[in-house]
Amino acid sequence: MATMMYWEALQRAHDEELARDPLVIVMGEDIGVAGGTYKATKGLYDKYGPERIMDTPISENGFTGLGIGASFIGIRPIIELMSVNFAWLAMDQIFNSAAKVRYMSGGQLTAPVVIRSPGGTAHQLGAQHSARMEKVFMGVAGLRVVTPSNARQAYGLLKSAVRCDDPVFIYEHELMYNMKSDVPDGEYFHPLEGSEIARAGRDITLFGYNISVHWCLQAAEILAAQHGIDCEVVDLFSLSPLDRAGIKASVSKTHRALIAEEAEAAVGVGSEVMAIINEECFFELDAAPVRVSAKNVPIPYNHTLEKAAVPSSKDIVHAVLKMLDHSQHPTSRDTSTSLHVGKS
């Protein structure tokens, strides 16, 4: 088990897949000679050459469509969209070509492309470089959406995505490329569906994905240390499809749910998880689920305003305490069973 940074894990996955299969190619802006804005393709141009490591013009819809077309005849393109904000320009090809071609050809064609792109608010990048677009992708039939929260997932999800016959969108985060975690030394394929229990707990489930998993883990530490609340943190690394069984299992155990998301609340991961809870385990609930989401504003440039626009671990702590109505109840450590009145 080696500790490596998120970008290093991505670079390793690229390198291994390029070495294994001559039909794997990488495309994107500055991914070749420059090695990638976030270094995920560092060194690959020198190793595999310009035919396979393709620096593209700044034509997002064009080169995304070109990669999709190549995938129709067996090429396995990994397309990097430098920022998810630019994915808006490639939506036509992602949605209309990649996601629909298997269905509208009656199963004759498939588009096994991987599209990687970082989103999220970073350091004062302003409204047009701070998009959180996961909700846009996850509502589209025919497209898989995964989002790694650590280096192990970044490595294993990319490996599986390259080999999977479906188009896979990998939503990364601009602030996470230097985050370190353990990655298996041997080849590791992360499942493209499911969820992971990042922290086991009894009192409430905090659902996170991508960067919000880390906010949830930080909040869980604070809630455990200062309030005796035992949080379970579930990492929703697959946003499409969402893990209905995993969501149900955790909520059936803790009877409370909070969803933390960096995006605006409307029509998002939180609302979808809430709907699944309603459909799968409504009568297991001891409290109404809550969302901790971004404010519904274009992301401001000003540092203070930017921070206020998106949630943090503090917001999760406050929301949990409010849900558990902590001022009026003893701590869960003392009376953990009382939190589950009516449940066996």
Added chain:
Amino acid sequence: MKPADKKRVLREMLFARRFEERCYEAYVERKIGGFLHLYPGQEACAQGVMEAARPGHDYVITGYRDHIHAIKCGADPKAVMAELYGKETGSSKGRGGSMHIFDVEHHMMGGYALVGGPFPLAAGIAKGLKMKGSDAISICFLGDAANNQGTFHETMNMAKLWNLPVLFVCENNLYGIGTRIDRSTAVIEQYKRVSGYGIPAAQVDGQDVEIVYDAAKIAVDHVRSGKGPYFLELMTYRYRGHSMSDSNAYRAKDEERMWSKRDPIILLRDRLIKAGTITLDDYKTMDTEILDQIENQIIKFAEDSPEPVVTELEKYVLAENDPYVHPHSSRGTH
């Protein structure tokens, strides 16, 4: 083109005409739903280009006016008609419809319904062919109006930059839906628009299949020999509206009359009669045989075919049982 080929070409173009006219009738009878974009008037374009190419070997992609391109690649007309009828025996098992005819076995990579969408897909297929060292080429048939999309410019740039084996065939029928080209497009002659990308181009009469063939031969040879992309503009006209929902009121009757005199089928027919290759009776016999084939084989097949079953509604959305969705090495997951 040899006389025997010309006779076959005439028959195939007449078949294309009758096939589309029968689609029109089936649409009026409500046997065909959705949008239906028909090809009469433009037959010499697909025919002439595919005569010069290698159908079933070269890869073809196009827009929504796609029935005849699929048939030219080798698709079974019965499967195409069954697709229009929405039947399980259709080329896309009834999931695609008129605008999405695919026959991947014959390298018909599909009809796509977003104007300009196929440009980058065609270049991507060409990239794949180049990587694999194939001698096949990618052929993208689209209308003039597609050239006003961003994908046109993005793709021309990349196709030339990477020297991809792709032939762009612009079937210029002078209208983008209901708007005439001079009201939508600053430079009317489409072949001139690719000169900014360094792509060789030609413009020829798209109503004369022999002229189309000769021009396409040069274009196909250029692309197949590894010299990169080529752009071929074919001047043509559609005899019906843009789709079945189009009243066609925006076109001058004089203009329609002028183009009807340049009917690609009549042009070739009369030339072959004059040359003594066929007689008018031969032509009439040919027509009767085609109408019979369409009615008693193709329409009958579509009519008699089963509907898709609703229990298979969600099939073909994603790959079935893909091993990387739940690989064995998974751990700690639900």
